[in-house]
Every structure is written in C-alpha cells, then in structure tokens.
Amino acid sequence: MENPGYCSGSFDGLHHPSDDDDDDMVDIAGATLDFSSTDDVPPLNRDFAAGMNGNGPAKLVDPLEDPVPGLGTYEDFNTIDWVREKSKDRDRHREITKKSRQSTVALLHSVSDAFSGWLLMLLVGLMSGALAGGIDIAAHWLTDMKDGVCLIGFWFNHEHCCWTSNETTFQERDRCPQWQSWGELITGTSEGAFAYIMNYLMYIFWALLFSFLAVTLVRAFAPYACGSGIPEIKTILSGFIIRGYLGKWTLIIKTITLVLAVSSGLSLGKEGPLVHVACCCANILCHLFTKYRKNEAKRREVLSAAAAVGVSVAFGAPIGGVLFSLEEVSYYFPLKTLWRSFFAALVAAFTLRSINPFGNSRLVLFYVEFHAPWHLVELAPFVLLGIFGGLWGALFIKANIAWCRIRKSTRLGHYPVTEVLVVAALTALLAYPNSYTRMSGAELISELFNDCSLLDSSQLCGYKQVSNSLADRPAGEGLYTALWQLALALIFKMMITVITFGMKVPSGLFIPSMAVGAIAGRLLGVGMEQLAYYNHDWLIFKGWCSPGADCITPGLYAMVGAAACLGGVTRMTVSLVVIMFELTGGLEYIVPLMAATMTSKWVADAFGREGIYEAHIRLNGYPFLEPKEEFEHSSLAVDVMRPRRSDPALAVLTQEGMTVGEVETLVESTHYSGFPVVVSQESQRLVGFVLRRDLLISIGQNHILICVSHFNVNPQLPSDNAPEAPPPLRLRGIMDLSPFTVTDHTPMDITVDIFRKLGLRQCLVTHNGRLLGIITKKDILKHMAQIANRDPDSILFN
Amino acid sequence: MENPGYCSGSFDGLHHPSDDDDDDMVDIAGATLDFSSTDDVPPLNRDFAAGMNGNGPAKLVDPLEDPVPGLGTYEDFNTIDWVREKSKDRDRHREITKKSRQSTVALLHSVSDAFSGWLLMLLVGLMSGALAGGIDIAAHWLTDMKDGVCLIGFWFNHEHCCWTSNETTFQERDRCPQWQSWGELITGTSEGAFAYIMNYLMYIFWALLFSFLAVTLVRAFAPYACGSGIPEIKTILSGFIIRGYLGKWTLIIKTITLVLAVSSGLSLGKEGPLVHVACCCANILCHLFTKYRKNEAKRREVLSAAAAVGVSVAFGAPIGGVLFSLEEVSYYFPLKTLWRSFFAALVAAFTLRSINPFGNSRLVLFYVEFHAPWHLVELAPFVLLGIFGGLWGALFIKANIAWCRIRKSTRLGHYPVTEVLVVAALTALLAYPNSYTRMSGAELISELFNDCSLLDSSQLCGYKQVSNSLADRPAGEGLYTALWQLALALIFKMMITVITFGMKVPSGLFIPSMAVGAIAGRLLGVGMEQLAYYNHDWLIFKGWCSPGADCITPGLYAMVGAAACLGGVTRMTVSLVVIMFELTGGLEYIVPLMAATMTSKWVADAFGREGIYEAHIRLNGYPFLEPKEEFEHSSLAVDVMRPRRSDPALAVLTQEGMTVGEVETLVESTHYSGFPVVVSQESQRLVGFVLRRDLLISIGQNHILICVSHFNVNPQLPSDNAPEAPPPLRLRGIMDLSPFTVTDHTPMDITVDIFRKLGLRQCLVTHNGRLLGIITKKDILKHMAQIANRDPDSILFN
Secondary structure, eight states: OOOOOOGGOOOOOOTTTTTTTTTTTTOOOOOOOOOOOOSSSSHHHHHHHHSSSSTSSSSOEEEEEEEETTTOOOTTTOOOOOOHHHHHHHHHHHHHHHTTTTTTTHHHHHHHHHHHHHHHHHHHHHHHHHHHHHHHHHHHHHHHHEEETTTTTSSSOHHHHHOOOSSSOOOTTTTTEEEEEEEHHHHHHHHHHHHHHHHHHHHHHHHHHHHHHHHHHHHHHHGGGGGGOHHHHHHHHTBOOTTTSSSHHHHHHHHHHHHHHHHHHHHOOOOHHHHHHHHHOOOOOOHTTTHHHOOHHHHHHHHHHHHHHHHHHHHTTHHHHHHHHIIIIIIIIOOHHHHHHHHHHHHHHHHHHHHHSSOOOOOOOSOOOOOOOOOGGGGGHHHHHHHHHHHHHHHHHHHHHHHHHHHHHHHGGGGGGHHHHHHHHHHHHHHTSSHHSSSSSHHHHHOOOOOOOTTSSGGGOOOOOOSSSOOOOOOOOOOOOOOOHHHHHHHHHHHHHHHHHSOOOOOOOOHHHHHHHHHHHHHHHHHHHHHHTTTTTTTTTTTTTTTOOOOHHHHHHHHHHHHHHHHHHHHHEEEEEEEHHHHOOOGGGHHHHHHHHHHHHHHHHOSSSHHHHHHHHHHHTOOOSSSSSSOOOOBBBBSBBOOTTOOOOOOOSSSSSHHHHHHHHHHHHHHOOOEESOOTTTTTTEEEEEEEEHHHHHHHHOOOOOGGGGGOTTSSTTTTTOOOOOOHHHHHHHHBSSSOOETTSSBBHHHHHHHHTTTTTTTEEETTTEEEEEEEEHHHHHHHHHHTSGGGGGGGOO | OOOGGGGGGTTOOOTTTTTTOTSOOOHHHHOHHHOSSSSTOOOOHHHHHHSSSSTSOOOOOTTTSSTTTTTTOOOOBBOOOOOOOHHHHHHHHHHHHHHHOOHHHHHHHHHHHHHHHHHHHHHHHHHHHHHHHHHHHHHHHHHTTEEEEEOTTTTOOHHHHHHHSSOOOOOOTOTTTEEEEEHHHHOSSOOSEEEEEEEEEHHHHHHHHHHHHHHHHHHHOOOGEEEEHHHHHHHHTTTTTOOTTTTTHHHHHHHHHHHHHHTHHHHHHHSHHHHHHHHHHHHHHHHHHHHHSHHHHHHHHOOOOOOOOHHHHHHHHHHHHHIIIIIIOOOOOOHHHHHHHHHHHHHHHHHHHHHHTTTTOSSSSSOOOOOOOOGGHHHHHHHHHHHHHHHHHHHHHHHHHHHHHHHHHSGGGGOHHHHHHHHHHHHHHHHHSHHHSSOOOHHHHHHOOOOOOOOSSSSSGBBBOOSSSSSSBBBHHHHHHHHHHHHHHEEEEEHHHHHHHSSBHHHHHHHHHHHHHHHHHHHHHHHHHHHHHTTTTTTTTTTTEEEEEOOOOOOHHHHHHHHHHHHHHHOOOOOHHHHHHHHHHOGGGHHHHHHHHHHHHHHHHHHHHHOOHHHHHHHTTOOOOSSOOOOOOOHHHHHHBBBBBBBOOOOEESSSSHHHHHHHHHHOOOOOOOOESSOOTTTTTTHHHHHHHHHHHHHHOSSSOGGGGGGGTHHHHHTTTOOOOOOOHHHHHHHHSSOOETTSSBBBHHHHHHHHHHHOOOOEEEETTTTEEEEEEEHHHHHHHHHHSSOOGGGGOO
C-alpha cells in the first residue's frame, strides 16, 4: 500500500482505507465510530463473568494472553484507544507482580520485565547512533564523489584521501595529488574551461544518478520512506495506526535513499529523516519485548524516546532532542519517558561520537566558538532577523502547501520520478557555479557560523588586514564577492526548497531552513560590522564599539538567523534554543537566540498558527487533535454529537428482548463501528458499548446462540436481578461496561480537553441519564474544520 | 492561622480547618465533597437562562465580571476545580476576542491581555533574581560576621574588606590587617589558645543569635515561612488552596529569616527556600493582572514557572530549573508554560549575574572545570557512589520522618524556639573545631568539587610534589589530615541534617544532601587515586592509567557523589543531571552523573518509593494525588464511592416536587458540600450538581422563593417540556449541568487517571444511567492509603 501522504504527490495505486473496507470508515447518517475499548472490564469482573457461565468451574482469564485472536487489535488507518491500552498494560503488570510472589522464575521474569524498558532504550540508542554514523560517513563519501575520486582507493572521501598523503601541509589540507577532480582526471589538468565544464557535467550526472536511484528505490520498495516523516510520526504518536510506516523495509530503504538524496545536492537535510530512522529502529526493536510489541500505548512511549534520539544524533544535542520530542512531536509524554528518552539520547550521542564520522571527536554538527560578547544594542538586528525568520516561515509554509496541493490535484503528481529528476537537474545546474550553493547545506551553515580568525583563508573572511588583531576590519575584495554570491544563494535556496520539500525522496527541512536564515544573518552581520567600523562615533555604537575593538561577530548573526528561520518554519521554541545552546555550550548567547526565536514565532503565528508539520498533517487529512491549540468556540456537546436533529435515531442494542437474529440484522444493515447498549428502547438508559469488530469476531468464533438478554452482568447491585440462564462468555468479555459519557450540556472546549488528555476515540452523550448520541474524534475534527471554514471532509481517516 | 505543616512541629494555636467550619470538611455517612464547578455552564446557556426569566429583557452575563460576589471562589484548605477554572479562562478569552473586533480600545486591551503573561514572567524573573542576589550578599556578610569584623567598615564582608586593602597578594587574598577575627579584636593577637576560645565562643554566640532571630521572626510574623516550602508548593500547584502561604508577609519574613538561618551555620541550604521565595514573588505579582488574580488555574501556571525561576537563581541553571519544575514540582505544565518558564528562568539568571553576588561574574553556584577525562572502569566506583546515595537517601527520609513524627506527637513540638537554639548550639559547638564543617555548605561543596591545580594551597591538595606536572601524586601529610576531618564531617553532617530539616526556620535540603555526597565522593576519589598511583600495574588500571598520568579526578567523584545523594533524597533524575551539566558545561561528565543518579534512584526506590517531599506531604496529610505513581490495585469505582453499602442513601435534590423549605432543611440537616440533582427520587436519573456554598449564597442573596421545579433548563431537547413559570435566575446559574460521571464498573486505575489528568474534585458514579454515588479526591486518597496499609484518616484536608 502506498503512502497517502504528501510526498506521494498523487494517489496512484493507492489502497485507500475506505475503498473496500467499509468497517474502517463509516459515515452514513450517524456516528462514525472507531473500534473502542473492550478490555476495560477489569480482570476481577471478567473472572466473575467467567465463573458465572455454566460450562465449568470459574476460569481465570489471564491478561497476559489474548483469549480470542484479533480481539482488541486495531485495523490499519484507525485510532487507538489510549485508556484501554494503558489499562491493559496495568492489568498485565498487576498479573506479573502477583505471580512474582509465587516463584523465583516469576520473580526473575518480573525483574526482567521491569528492566526491559531500559534495555530497549539502550538498544535503540546504540542502533540509531550506529546508523546515523553510517549515514554521515556514506553521505560524506558520496558527496565528495560528485567532485572527484581518490586515486589510491575510490572508497576514500576527499578528506581521508588527503590524510593518507604526506605531501599536504596543514594550510592546504584539502589539496593533494591523490584526489583528482573528474575534470582533472579526464582532461589531465585542473585548470581551464574544459576541465571546469567536465566537472560541471559530472556534478550534474552524479546528482541525477543519485536522485534517480533514490526515487526509484523509494517507489519500488518503501513508499513510506519519502519525506521527513515527522508529520506522520506526530500522527502515529497521537494514536493513529499506519502499518508499515515504521517497518524494516522503510528503515532499510530510508537509510539508503537518505544518503543518496543528501548526496545528490538537492536542497534537503538529513535531520528530520533521522527522526524517522530512529523511530523505525525503535519500532523494530519493540518486537523483541512482549510488553511493547503487544501494547500500542507502551510502544508509543518508546517511539517518543526515539524521536529524541533522532534529534540527538542529528545535532549532537541530547537535551535538545528530549525537549524536541516533548515540545514538538509527542502526544503522551509521562515523566518515565522523559528519563528514558534522555538515557537513549545520550547513548545514541556517545555511540555516534565513538564512530566519529566527522573525524574531529566532536559530538555536535556545527561546533561554534565565539570570542566577543554581544551588546544590548544588537538586540535590534536580532529581532529583525526574527521578523525575517517569521515572514520566511509563514511564506514558506503557504508556498509549499500550495505547491503540494498542485502536485496532488494535477497530473504533476503522476510523474514523481520525472519531478525529482527535473528538480535535481535544476538544482545541480544552478548550484554548481556558486560555491556557496555547491557545498552541502551543513558545510554552508558551518562556514557561515564560523568566526573569522586571523589566518582564515576563506572568502568570507576576506577583510583588509589593518592590524594584527581580531578587531573589526574593513571588508576587502573577497568579502564583497562572497556577499554577492551569498545573496544569490539566498534567493536560490528560498525558491528551490519550496518545490523540493514534499517530493518522493527522503527530505528534511532543518538544514535548508537554517541555511536560509544563516545566509540572511551573515549578510546582516557583515553589514552591521561594516557600519560599526566606519561609524564608531554614531550614538548607537558609542561606549561599546570603539575603534580597534572586536564588537560585532557576524557568525553569531548567522546562528541567530538560522534559529529564527527554523523557528518560523517549525514553530519550535524551547527545544530550538536548547539545541543551539548545546552547539555553543555557553549561556551567553541564549538571549539573542531567544529574542529571535520568540519574534519569529509571533510574526509567523500572525499569518497562521500552524507549523509546517501541522500544515502537512492537515493537508493529508490525518486525524490529529493538536494538543497546543485551544478550542475557542462556545459550542456544546449536543451541537457536535451524532445523530444530528434531522438524522434517524441512534442504532443501539438493547439489554433485553433482542434475539441473535436481530443483532445480526442490525450489524449487517448498518455500518457503524460500534453500538451503545441500553436497558431498553423506551428508557434509553446506557449500559455499555460494544464494538462491531469484536461483535463479528465473537459471533464468528463461537457459532453459538447469542442471548443478548444476558448482557447485563453485575448482580451485586440491588437494582438488577441476577441472570438466570448461563450467559455466553464471549459477549460479556467484549462489552465495555465503563464507556465515557458527557452530558449534552458539556461545553465543547471541555469535551475536547477530555479527548486530548485521556486519548479517547469516542464518547457517549447523555441527557438526564438517557443516551442521546455519540461524539467521535473525527466528529470533533470535522467540527473544528467547520469552525475554521475549512472543508470538514478533509479529515480522511478514523 | 499557623501552618499545619511539618515545620510547625506541633499544632499549638493552630486553626484547624475543620474546627469551626463544618462546610469545609464533612464526612458524615456519605460523600465528602469539595465545592464544585458552577461556571461550567457556558455563556450561551447562561444567556439563554437569563433571557428566560420574567424580570426583563434578555441580559447578557459578562464572564469578565463576577455576577454574585463569592460565587465561584474557594475556601481556604480546599481543592480547586481545574476544569471549571480553565473553562472560566476560556470564556474570558472568548469574550475579549469578541470585543476586540468592536473597537480599537478593546483591541488594545486584547493585545495587552495576550502579552500580560510575558510581562508577568519578566517581572517575576527580575524580582526573584534581585531578591536572590540580595540574599546571597546578606548571607555572605552575616556568615563572615561569625568569624570577625572589618575594621574599615562593619558592612564589608571578609572578601570585600580585603579587596580594599592594597597589602594583600593574590596568594593570601583572604588575609589582611583590616579584617580581624573576634579573638584578635578582643585579645589583641590572632595566635594562642585564648584567641581561639574567644573565636569559638563568638562563633557560638552569633549562631545562637541568628537562629534565635530567625525562629522568633518566623513564629511572630509568618509561620508559613519555615521549612523548604517545596512540599506545600507541590500541593498548591496540584490545586490546593493555602491562603497566605505565598503572601507578602511570608515573602518578607522568609527572605530575612533565610539569610539568618543560613548564616547561623545550621546544616541547611537556601536553594529549596529560594523556590518558595520565587513563588511568593510570582503570587504577589499576579495581583497586578486580572487574568491571573482571578483564575486559580492560570495563577498556578505562573507559579510553575516561578518554581523554575527559583532553581535557576539557586544554581544558575535555567534549563535545569525548567526541568526541575516539570519533573518535580508541577502538576499541570502545558507547553506554553514551558516556554514562559524558560524565559523567566533566563531573565532571573541574568538579573542575578548582573548583581554579581559572588564577585566573579559567574552564573553558576559551583564552577567546575576538570581537565582529565574519565575512563569506563571508573563507572564501578560511580555506581558505588550511586548505591551510597540511594541508601543515604532512603535512610535520611525514614529518620527525618520518624523525627518529625516524634516532634508532632510529643511535647518537643511545643518548644520550637528551644529546639532551634539547642540544635544551633550543638551544630556550632561541634562544627567549629573542624574546618570542613565550620565553613558554609556551599563553600565546602565548592572546595570538594575543585580539581587540585599545582599551586593550590588547600589542605585537600596536600600531595607530595614529585614532579612539575598535574599527574597523580602520592598523598601527603596535609591530605591525610583532610581525609580524617572529612570523615568526621561526613558523620556529623549525616546526623545533624536529620534533626535540622523540619525545624521552624527556613531550611533547604539541597546543600546538606549534596555536602554529604560530595564528602563521600571525594573520600572515594582520593582513595581511588592513591590506589591507582601505587598500583599502576593492576589489571584494572592497565592501559589507561600509566605512571605519571593524570588519570583520576577526585573532584569529579565529589560531584558524582553529590548528585547521587541529592538524587537519593529527592528522587530527581533528569533535572538533577541537567543542573549538574550546566555547572560543568560539558557533555563529557553526563554519563558518570547519570549512572550514579540512576543507581541512586533505583536503590532508594527499593526501600520506599517516596522522595522527601512526598513523604512530608503525606506526613502533613495534604490532599496530593501523586502524578508519577501508578494505581496498581484492581478495585472498581463502586468499591470506592460513597455511600457505602451500609450507609444511608445519597442525599440528592430532585428536579421536581421539592419546596424551598425542603431544600433548606436538606442543606441544614446535612453537611455535604454539594448535592447531585436528579429527575426524581424514583428514577434517580442525574440532571446536574449543585454546591452547598453556592446554594447558601444564592438563598441569602435573593431572599426569594425558590422553585426547585425549575432547575430543569434546556427546553430544546424533545424529551422535556419548557418551564411555564418564570424560573429563579440565580439557581439556574449555579447548577452544573455537565457533572463528570463514570459508571460503577469503571476500574479505579482509569478513574484515578481521569482525576489526575483533568484535575477533578469529585465525580458522580452511575449505573445504567441511574445515580449511584459519588467519588471525591479525598475518597481516592483514603482508598489509596487503605491499600498501602496506612491510616486513611491521615488525609486531613479537602
């Protein structure tokens, strides 16, 4: 099944969940239901029910085993029931604790169960760290391959190739005879127009080859491997099921194609996809432990930690990674997960460091070291960068979503391979002549963050040498050239990223967004520096920027700009500042970063409150209930529930007086995924809730006469009489006797809060104790879409 | 009213909430109720109700104003209703947004309302930072006062006194003629036994004076100022009301007495109380903004941020502070609060730094810089330190709680002043002869964390000089003396802290716990160092610790030990590691810290799952529903609800057929804090819930005939008839038409989850749509106490 997501572009060959599977999505004149809780009936009660049946002596139902296969599982593209999953886990844990008092083996089992979470975290950290290291090394090698080849062995990258050479000096570390550019190899000389053209052509050739391989592999083996994966992971963590999205094929193909896509020179990064890779690792490793394999809620705790691991290895920022998971990705993040995420993030960071893919023992992606402090006056340009970042973020989201809509609705979506090849060719063609676009995004950012030392030979440090100090210097020829190139690079990056993000290759947004911001920041920084140099006597510079002092650090501006743009696109706040703090390691620069990030978020929010990930979630119609946004409207539960006033009455099962035939007819004649059970049609007093899926499984399994009159279970209560005939065991087990209810007068803001906090899928609505209707997560999302004047039918899945 | 908390020791003069105020805590043969939601009825509905009454045209109820004074407020020692408070705020916000479209003034009001949160955070940060700076400076001065006096001005502390002197060299910075010890001043010489005895006596005199002043001020003006305050703040943040606990008197007295208590040399720290001080600042500043003054839930968001600010200024660790608030203190911590806490924590940290109380421009309390990396083999001693920390933590909690119980139950509690004086005298008497106990806790930790440089003249660095390098050296005479003194100091600190924490003076636990761990760690560190020095050839040292290498850093062991002990006592995990990380600034040392903290937590948890703060909450019987612990038992809602089977039936109001007289009789004859409203006594179908307090206020306010038959409100529903006579407005407004319900079969683990996540105070229990009973937060806490074999009546408040 292909990914119905944005990066598929079109729905060619897509098995839409509702195409042939009416149970999955039912929406005819009534409530659209998910499959709901069955195991909420606690063991105590189940035991009691089991003991009541006439088939034999009381039988303990073991929560460690599934009594009926399929019961209590979910279909693809459906939402899980958090309450039931957590309750299931608690039952399991209770059972293990109870058993552990009985034998030593059981005690050991209980201990190993308690530590399995930590072991799993360790494995996730090790595997993700190792994979990230591998990806770094491979991408580095393939990126260099576009330029040339190492004569002493093609498997060396440029840097390693020259390490082995003795002829290089420290100054010219990256030039050595062993490394030959393609032009040199073909024409025999590294000079001249012909060599340049050959290099250019080879650059385009490799870019096309890599991107073709990437898109073909993705299409052939793992359509889910495309894109950054963060929107889908957010949706999955909120409780949605997308089978195969975190599977082994996705992992393998995403790892390989990520390397290819990054090396092809397309304007994309590997940071977002690394989160997907880490989540795949976690999901696969979950299969080793029953506790996590069988419980969707527990598995999502591990996935939350894996998201932290992904950012930890992407930026070498474990604390920032944990906060990223907490702030941006996770839905349910208990404190236990916080602690475990932190552990896994550290393990991954140290694994990556011991692999040492950058060859410098550095944990972080961009190591930054500034010498001069910043001055309060500089807050003005930092806020300016924040405004730029916010505007760019808002513009980028609008443009990218518009482009993705075009891809979805026009024939463009039918040619994903052609699209990738055209964009790759365009990128290579335009990028090669400009050295700042030719280098990889990470290299570019690294260079822009860099503070110019005295010996620095790069173009960006092409100042006129006036004295032998690090003080502010006038810009020289080299720097002016660099500024022009940077300005062109800025425009190019801004345009190309819009059409690149969303193509059918793995593509992250962090690096391209940061690159745009870093370029803008560096330009402003150099501008400020020159302004200060030539106008020491201006009021704003007086007192802190005297002649011969080192007052403005353009690298800091680049960093602030990068944070602002990334903040504008993703709307990250704390985690972004902490990631940047971990890059510099000093609290000094937090205030500029914070000022820019805050401004950026406010400016961008003024144009639309959604970040790029939420926008893509909405574009794809995933059933995601945003935990950050407040529900502002003043409607009541009765306004949102189904059936509406004009609809036919709610289809219910009654506790008494219904035959098996009637039940079967009801199930067959309707498409609802679940049915409330009431005392009688007249009273409409609610007893419980039963799922269509479980009902069908039970009928199929048992082939026995169903006597619905014995749905009623608990004879301890004085108001009810104990059943007289032996009740059918299975149907008792599947009825949820504790369905969630709200009254019809409950304001929707409270109802939405309940859905979010408890992770519900549906909730019954009552009035004066009588069943009135039902609200599902999808009803809420549709209602919210309606309020926001969007198409309520854009919510696709359950 | 005095604090009924642990640091009061006894309940002398205590106004117990249930002494004269039966509404507050009622527990007679039925449910114990809090005051519940009234404003949950949304404006739409209220407008409708208002429009229905015959007194005039439809009147809009403005949620920005309280219609009836007292309605919707809480009494002291009661629990707030989070759902209602948040709903109130959303109504308010909705109203402002609606109005902002009408005029420019309203628009400006809306904008200023949106930014008031940020302004408040800025003010909290500035005020807390300034106060923390003041406390640091004053405590430093008073601590030095115990030793001697500055001749050129008594207001200089030792360091400042000698700064003004020109005669000091860098080496002997802390010796100058201007600074005279008391012995020197009195006897004329700094040498000799007489001078020593005079110093000793003066030391004890000042200690007694300071501690006497501290305890007297606390008793006379602000009994809530004692203790660390963190248990109470945790309880308040979970939704409890303790009036005056965060008031201006508490702030003033706590600030003053904190300085006195710290200076008196008692074994206590200022870090915990700083959290209380920051929360007081936040609470007082909340009064400037209607949004926060009038809403208990919004105010708690600010208090959560203030807790982060407290730790930020205590350790100079803003990120650690935010995580501390998230992990340890807060109950409701939305993402918005995360972001604002971070901002406030940063502002506070920078305010403190610009005050520069330590005179070194350092943000952090202990600046640490290590040179040598650690080796994997060293994880074994680090884990050992973790075990020590865990054992000490568990032991400390047990001993301290036992001691507090003795204080509570015996006559000891009646003499808090004497107790403080005796402990202060004992501390001074025993501490003075040993230089490591004589210095303040923070100084001691700083010295223990310190890595010995070559020129270091302190006793702890009394190694034999064998070469001119930083390599491992054999221990010399000085070091051996230091080790003995440290061992004695360890025993002394362990004993004295147990009886100090809980006295009627402000007292924090962070520094004493860390001191114990740092001493143990340094001892182990020096031991390891000497072992490695003399046994380079042992298998475990081979390969990484050759002769002449600097392989073991005793300061790192001290730091790991400090983290382990603090972790054992408080059970902090991530936040502790991050605070320590912010002290060193390097990711390098996170792994040792993590290993020790994890071990410490596991070991301590094996002896009891509660940290010291939870233990004190339980000791004081606060109604605190621990969010971290899972509810393990398999009971059902029906087992916990009131009335029990043997109790008389639940007192309910009926929708029809009740006269005002009957209502008044019911209210007067029972003591319940609220009454469910049902359709009729026969059907017991639930309509809503009304609070005793609101009922009484409404009856008193209106002096009109109450026609309870018109409780029924919504004529839109087909099943009910519209009321015919004009209904009384007030009673409509006070009935909560959307009370929370669960069915009798709902497992308690799910019910507890609902209470925690939604912040409920009570929940009605139904069976087949009929009202069966009620569960309050207190019922749950009592049930949990019963399961844990504790006295259920230890839960004191509502």
